[in-house]
Amino acid sequence: MTDLSQNTHNTSASPHDEQVLLQLTGLKKTYDQTEVLKDINLDIKHGEFLTLLGPSGCGKTTLLRLIAGFEQPNAGAIYLDGIQMAGLPADKRPVNTVFQQYALFPHMSVAQNVAYGLKLKKVPKDEIQRRVSEMLAMVQLEHLANRKPQDLSGGQQQRVAIARAVINRPKLLLLDEPLSALDHKLRLQMQSELKRLQRELGITFVFVTHDQEEALSMSDRIAVMKDGTFQQIGTPIEIYETPANLFTAKFIGETNLFRAEVKGVYPDQPDRDGKVTNGRIEVEVCEAQAQEGPTTLRNLRRPNFANDVQVGDIVNLLLRPEDLRIYDPKDNEHSGLLGRVIESNYKGSTLDSIIELANGHIIKASEFFDEDDPSFDYKLNEGVKVSWVDGWEWVLPEDSETVPDITVQKDGS
Amino acid sequence: MARNHLGSKSPFRTATLWLIWGWLLIFALLPNILVIAVSFLTRDSSAFISLPVSIDSYVRMIDPLYFEVFVHSLWMAGITTIICLLLGYPFAWLVSRVKVRWQPLLMLLLILPFWTNSLVRTYALKLLFANNGLINKLLLAIGVIDTPIDILYTQGAVIAGLTYLLFPFMVLPLYAVFTDLRNDMLLASQDLGATRTQTFWHVVLPLTTPGIISGVLLVLLPAMGMFYVADILGGSRNLLVGNIIKNQFLDARDWPFGAAASVLLTLAMAVLLLAYRASSRRIGKTDFNEVA
Secondary structure, three states, X not given: OHHHHHHHHHHHHOOOOOOEEEEEEEEEEEEOOEEEEEEEEEEXXXXXXXXXXXXXXXXXXXXXXXXXXXXXXXXXXXXXXXXXXXXXXXXXXXXXXXXXXXXXXXXXXXXXHHXXXXXXXXXXXXXXXXHHHHHHHHOOOHHHOOOOHHHOOHHHHHHHHHHHHXXXXXXXXXXXXXXXXXXXXXXXXXXXXXXXXXXHHOOEEEEEEOOHHHHHHXXXXXXXXXXXXXXXXXXXXXXXXXXXXXXXXXXXXXXXXXXXXXXXXXXXXXXXXXXXXXXXXXXXXXXHHHOOOOOOOEEEEOOOOHHHOOOOOEEEEEEOHHHOEEEOOOOOOOOOEEEEEEXXXXXXXXXXXXXXXXXXXXXXXXEEOOOOOOOOOOOOOOEEEEEOOOOOOEEEEOOOOOOOOHHHOOOOO | OHHHHHOOXXXXXXXXXXXXXXXXXXXXXXXXXXXXXXXXXXXXXXXXEEOOOOOHHHHHXXXXXXXXXXXXXXXXXXXXXXXXXXXXXXXXXXXHHOOHHHHHHHHHHHHHHHHXXXXXXXXXXXXXXXXXXXXHHHHHHHOOOOOOOOOOOOHHHHHHHHHHHHHHHHHHHHHHHHHHOOHHHHHHHHHOOOOHHHHHHHHHHXXXXXXXHHHHHHHHHHHHXXXXXXXXHHOOOOOOHHHHHHHHHHXXXXXXXXXHHHHHHHHHHHHHHHHHHHHHHHOOHHHHHHHO
């Protein structure tokens, strides 16, 4: 622990993009004997937009409240710029929060709401006035300065809430599902506005949401949570393309899962030049085993857990709908899984099909619409053959529902 | 809203409106007009009231004899209100912060005394306060005092009685504003750097002011009118405005003067109501719920 604090003390001397602003180590929180947070460890860098993503009850809001200081952890440390925050109340932390319901003071005008934090700090009146009008200009609300918050629209209230928090120049801005009360269109607009504000202000954001699309489109990094633990921490691309476990895979985006039996394991081989060729595994998809006729083995990239995989084991192959290819069942060039189309939805740029495989397994495929092919569509119950390009799959061990395997991220820190 | 559901010309809507207006007219407006009218008439020994119109009754209220009663009455009611507020405010706050399933029980305990007639409860207080009452016996037994102290027929007894009877009326509106007070308001204030004391003055107090005013409204004016409390516990020196009104109507048979005293109470009520409206408009209570 002492090591950690010294380390962060050094880094805080010269703030730099890659340096750690907030460091959580071994955080635990228990309510009535229920462990809401179990051993949370996380580093957040200066200027980062980090999203805590997870279903309701996963502990993301509790974690935010611990960082804000509304609750104190049962164990663990919270270092902000190298200074221990655990134990300090919220009013003593250089951290501000945007609340889910905004929590604007109804008895104060918009300007008074925004000025509140500065007034408490006894900032001179003329400076308060200057900074408030600056802030209101930034969120484009100068013209509403004297209104009461309850006379404003949801989106405007949202911006007042952000202005009221940000004017205090916090080292860290916490946002608790701030967009969930807005309608879809306004939400998209506020997403890009939040990104703009974050860029302009250079403040580190910790954003809580249960909306995976929101998380993917806004964040520098996402921490996926379930049952009080991190399932995976990584960039949106890492989280989407290389989920650490089945929970993350299913929670983020749409996923098709195929079970497959391992038929061969080939480790990494250094070739003559000393370069390492990636190892491979050979699998037989279980769905294909049920089909008549010869089955083809699939030759896949060797997954990072391959050391624990033996011939005869079952692995999960994970394929996003856009990774699947659909062929004519009579097409003999491609091997694949036979099925029939039970639903087909034209989405403009894509054609989304729901396909029932021979064994009843239902999968979803999403193909780019081919303008040159006027007959590009499926009839209901039309037989199809489903396949993918080897190497586009992502392989997970059979039982990885709860195993938090964060080794996937290539985080050097 | 009603237009959407019922249609502006639906017979039900028309009937309901007539009923409400009729009720208010006959049972609220008319009696008040009568009282005001009577207050400007002259006393008559056989018919109670007679012409000519005069403002004598109001002029008489400046008479030191009555003026003193008014001031003393306002003083006792004021002290009662302050005690009720000082006890009721933290009480209402605590009740609103306990687990939701306990709150109905606590509020039931608060209004349970209403099930016993307040006159009976006032007599019960008399038994407690008397020279050979429970309180004196207890104090004698512990040896705090050698001779019984005078509790009954003092100003303190009247104030205690009024506080006891009116305390729930202070708590109920306060409880209502405290349950409306969203916890994230307090968190937001703390988050922006406010200590607990600062949050109280800048956020909690302004947001609960409507409750304070309506509590004061429900305690102060009734306190000045509860003549039987003064009769039973106060003796002859601790009179309330209510005693004057009652005496003028029942004993002195001076209806105009009694009516004038009553009008004065109503006016005081109106002033407080206006203050209440102003404060709840200030925190935008009316349209706040629509947005949230």
